[in-house]
Structures are given as C-alpha cells and as structure tokens.
Amino acid sequence: MSRSPAPPPRGARTHRTRSSSRFRGWLRHHRAMALDSARRLLRTPIGSLVTMLAIAIALVLPAALWLTLDSARLLDAELTESATLTAYLAPGVDDGEAGRIEEALGAQPGVARTRLITAAEGMAEFQQALGLTDALARLDDNPLPASVVVTPEAPAPDAVRELAETLGALSGVEEVRLDMAWIERLRSLAELGQRVALALAVLFGGGVLLVVGNTIRLAVESRRKEIEVITLIGATHGFVRRPFLYSGAWYGLGGGLLAWALLTLGGEWLAAPVSALAASYGASFSLPRLGAGGSATLVGCSILLGWLGAWIAVSRHLAEVKPR
Known part of the structure; x- marks a missing residue:
C-alpha cells in the first residue's frame, strides 16, 4: 500500500504565500503608478505635448541624418558592385588579335566577364557622346585603341587593384585604368557623416x-509636501521615485512616437521630388524608411532617455526634500 507524500511544512507554505502576496502588491503598485502618471500628464495636455515635441525634435535630426547615411551606404554598395576595369590595348592591334587578348583577359582568375570594344566602335561611341560626327569623320586614321571592359568577381577595392596590376602585365595590354578614387571619397564622406551623426x-x-x-x-517641487508626508510615514526613495520614473517614460514614449510620425511624414513629403530628381539623371532612387526595427529602436531609445532623465532629476532633488 503506497503512502501519500507528506505535506510541506507550514512555515514553507506561509513563506511562499507572503512572497506571492508581496509580488502581487508590487505589480499592483507599479500599475497604479503608471496609470496615475499618465492621468497627470493628461491633465496638462499643452505642457505635456510641448515637452514631447521638444524630445521629438531632438530625436528627428540625428535619426534623419542616419537615414541619409544609410542611403549613402546603399549607393556605395551599388557603385562598388558595378565597378569595372578598362584595359586599353596596344596601338596597331587588329580586331582578330583584340579578340584573342579578350579571351586571355577573361581566362584570368577573378574576372567575371569581359566586353570587347573595337577601335571603330570606340570612335562611334566617342562621336555620339560629343556630337562631333562630321569633324571626326575627316580624320585620316582612328587614333583610339581597342579596349576591353572587365567586370571583376570581387568588387572590393583591394582585390580590384590587384586584378588591375595582373591584367596590366599581360601581353598586348597597354594600360589598365581603374577609377576608384571617387568611390573612396564617397566612403570617406560617409564615415565622416557617421561620426557627425x-x-x-x-x-x-x-x-x-x-x-x-x-x-x-x-x-517634484510641486509635490514637495506630498513627498514629505509619505517620507515621514516610512516611504523609501524607490517608492517616491517610481511615479516620476513612469512620467519620464511616458514623456519618452510620446516623444518617440512624435519623432516617428515626423520622420514618416517628412519622408512622404520629400519622396516625390527626390524620385523626380533621380529620374532626371536616368536613375531610380527612393528615400530609405525606418522599418519595424528602426521604429522600435527610435521609440525604445526615446523611452530610455525619458526614464534616465527622470531618474537623474529625481535622485538629485529627492535628497533636497527633507521632512520638516
């Protein structure tokens, strides 16, 4: 015949009950303080809105700059992916020899694809770009050499430079030109912008x-008498500080939501002119958006700053509030 397990000692049950009661009381007090803080903010809507708007403006400026830099990083990635090398062949190379040199360039490791531009094709493109068809047609000889446009597999600047040195050493290649300086300037500008942001x-x-x-x-000053009374009856600093911390968090939440709204509306307002400007240059570009992660980060940082500002202010001024 099995025996039923012995019940836990009465003292252990009493300890668990008291701990559970204290925890429920702690949660009830936090909920009450959060609601009371929200009601106090709603009683002064103009003052609360002004404070939240000041927080929002302070957050919008660095967030907008960071979004701009994010679009610059995306542009830099696209430009780096489209980086190419131009291998100019030696003067006097005919089309057949140029084709064989193109095959040799395409067989090199690190080369994704190649495109041959013969001397005649290069002259035709030059005439079309400058609009000097009649003047250039009077030339006895074509001064332009054949060239091969090389697309590297790895768009990293160091790898592209190493590939340019390798291709420049091949027979029949007069010069390999790589213009990465403007991309490096863009990266330096983006890095400077990140530090400024x-x-x-x-x-x-x-x-x-x-x-x-x-x-x-x-x-705190407006509730000094109330703080003095509850301090006299034994309230701790944590108990006194709690409603003000929730007020700071509410201010931060409102400021973060206003900052998100300003960034969203500003992006919608500027989207059409920016798209029209990009289209005039034959490109497609759209302003970056915050997204779910960015929005959560913005609002979370705003709440944290509001809470931290309230904690610093209360901790500093609570010591000055002495019961009389």
Whole structure:
C-alpha cells in the first residue's frame, strides 16, 4: 500500500504565500503608478505635448541624418558592385588579335566577364557622346585603341587593384585604368557623416535628458509636501521615485512616437521630388524608411532617455526634500 507524500511544512507554505502576496502588491503598485502618471500628464495636455515635441525634435535630426547615411551606404554598395576595369590595348592591334587578348583577359582568375570594344566602335561611341560626327569623320586614321571592359568577381577595392596590376602585365595590354578614387571619397564622406551623426545623437540625447529632467524637477517641487508626508510615514526613495520614473517614460514614449510620425511624414513629403530628381539623371532612387526595427529602436531609445532623465532629476532633488 503506497503512502501519500507528506505535506510541506507550514512555515514553507506561509513563506511562499507572503512572497506571492508581496509580488502581487508590487505589480499592483507599479500599475497604479503608471496609470496615475499618465492621468497627470493628461491633465496638462499643452505642457505635456510641448515637452514631447521638444524630445521629438531632438530625436528627428540625428535619426534623419542616419537615414541619409544609410542611403549613402546603399549607393556605395551599388557603385562598388558595378565597378569595372578598362584595359586599353596596344596601338596597331587588329580586331582578330583584340579578340584573342579578350579571351586571355577573361581566362584570368577573378574576372567575371569581359566586353570587347573595337577601335571603330570606340570612335562611334566617342562621336555620339560629343556630337562631333562630321569633324571626326575627316580624320585620316582612328587614333583610339581597342579596349576591353572587365567586370571583376570581387568588387572590393583591394582585390580590384590587384586584378588591375595582373591584367596590366599581360601581353598586348597597354594600360589598365581603374577609377576608384571617387568611390573612396564617397566612403570617406560617409564615415565622416557617421561620426557627425553619432556626435549629434549624443548631443541631442543630452538635450532630451535636460528637457525631461527640468520637467520632472518642476513636478517634484510641486509635490514637495506630498513627498514629505509619505517620507515621514516610512516611504523609501524607490517608492517616491517610481511615479516620476513612469512620467519620464511616458514623456519618452510620446516623444518617440512624435519623432516617428515626423520622420514618416517628412519622408512622404520629400519622396516625390527626390524620385523626380533621380529620374532626371536616368536613375531610380527612393528615400530609405525606418522599418519595424528602426521604429522600435527610435521609440525604445526615446523611452530610455525619458526614464534616465527622470531618474537623474529625481535622485538629485529627492535628497533636497527633507521632512520638516
């Protein structure tokens, strides 16, 4: 006959019950403080909206700059992918020899594909580009050499430079031209922009802390008597600090949502002119969007800054509030 397990000691059951009760009470107090903080903000809608708008403006500027740099990185990736080499053949090379040199270039490791431009084709393209068909047609000899456009497999600048040196050493190749300087300038400009965006983010983040901190400081001063009373009956600093922290988080949430709305509306407003400008140059370009991850990051950082600003302000001024 099996025996039923012995019940746990009464002291253990009492300890678990008390722990569960304290946890439920802690959750109830957090929920009450969050709702009370939201109600206090709604009682002063104009002041709360001004504070949230100041937070939003401080967040929009570095976020917009970062989106611009993100579009520059995408453009840099597209330009790097389309990087090509032009191998100019030696003067006097006929079309048959040029075809054999093209095959030799295409057989080199690191070459994805090649395209031969004969001397006659090069002259025709030159005439069409400059609009000097009649003047150039009077020339006795074609001064342009044949050339081979080489597309590398690896678009990395170092790999392309190494491939250019290899191709330039082949027989029949007079010169290999690679114009990567403008791409490197674009990358340097993007790197500079990233550092500027980071500096602006830190600067405006400090501005958010000051805005929220000053607002919470005024709230602490307006409730000084209440804080003194609850401190006299044994309230801890954590208990007193909690509603102000929720107020800072609400300010941050509102500021983050306003910043997201401003970025979205601004992107929609500028989308048509930017697309028209890109189309005038024969390209297709659209402004980058925040996306779900970027939106969550923006709002999350705003909430964190609001909470941190409130914590700093309350911790600083709570020590000055002494019961009398």
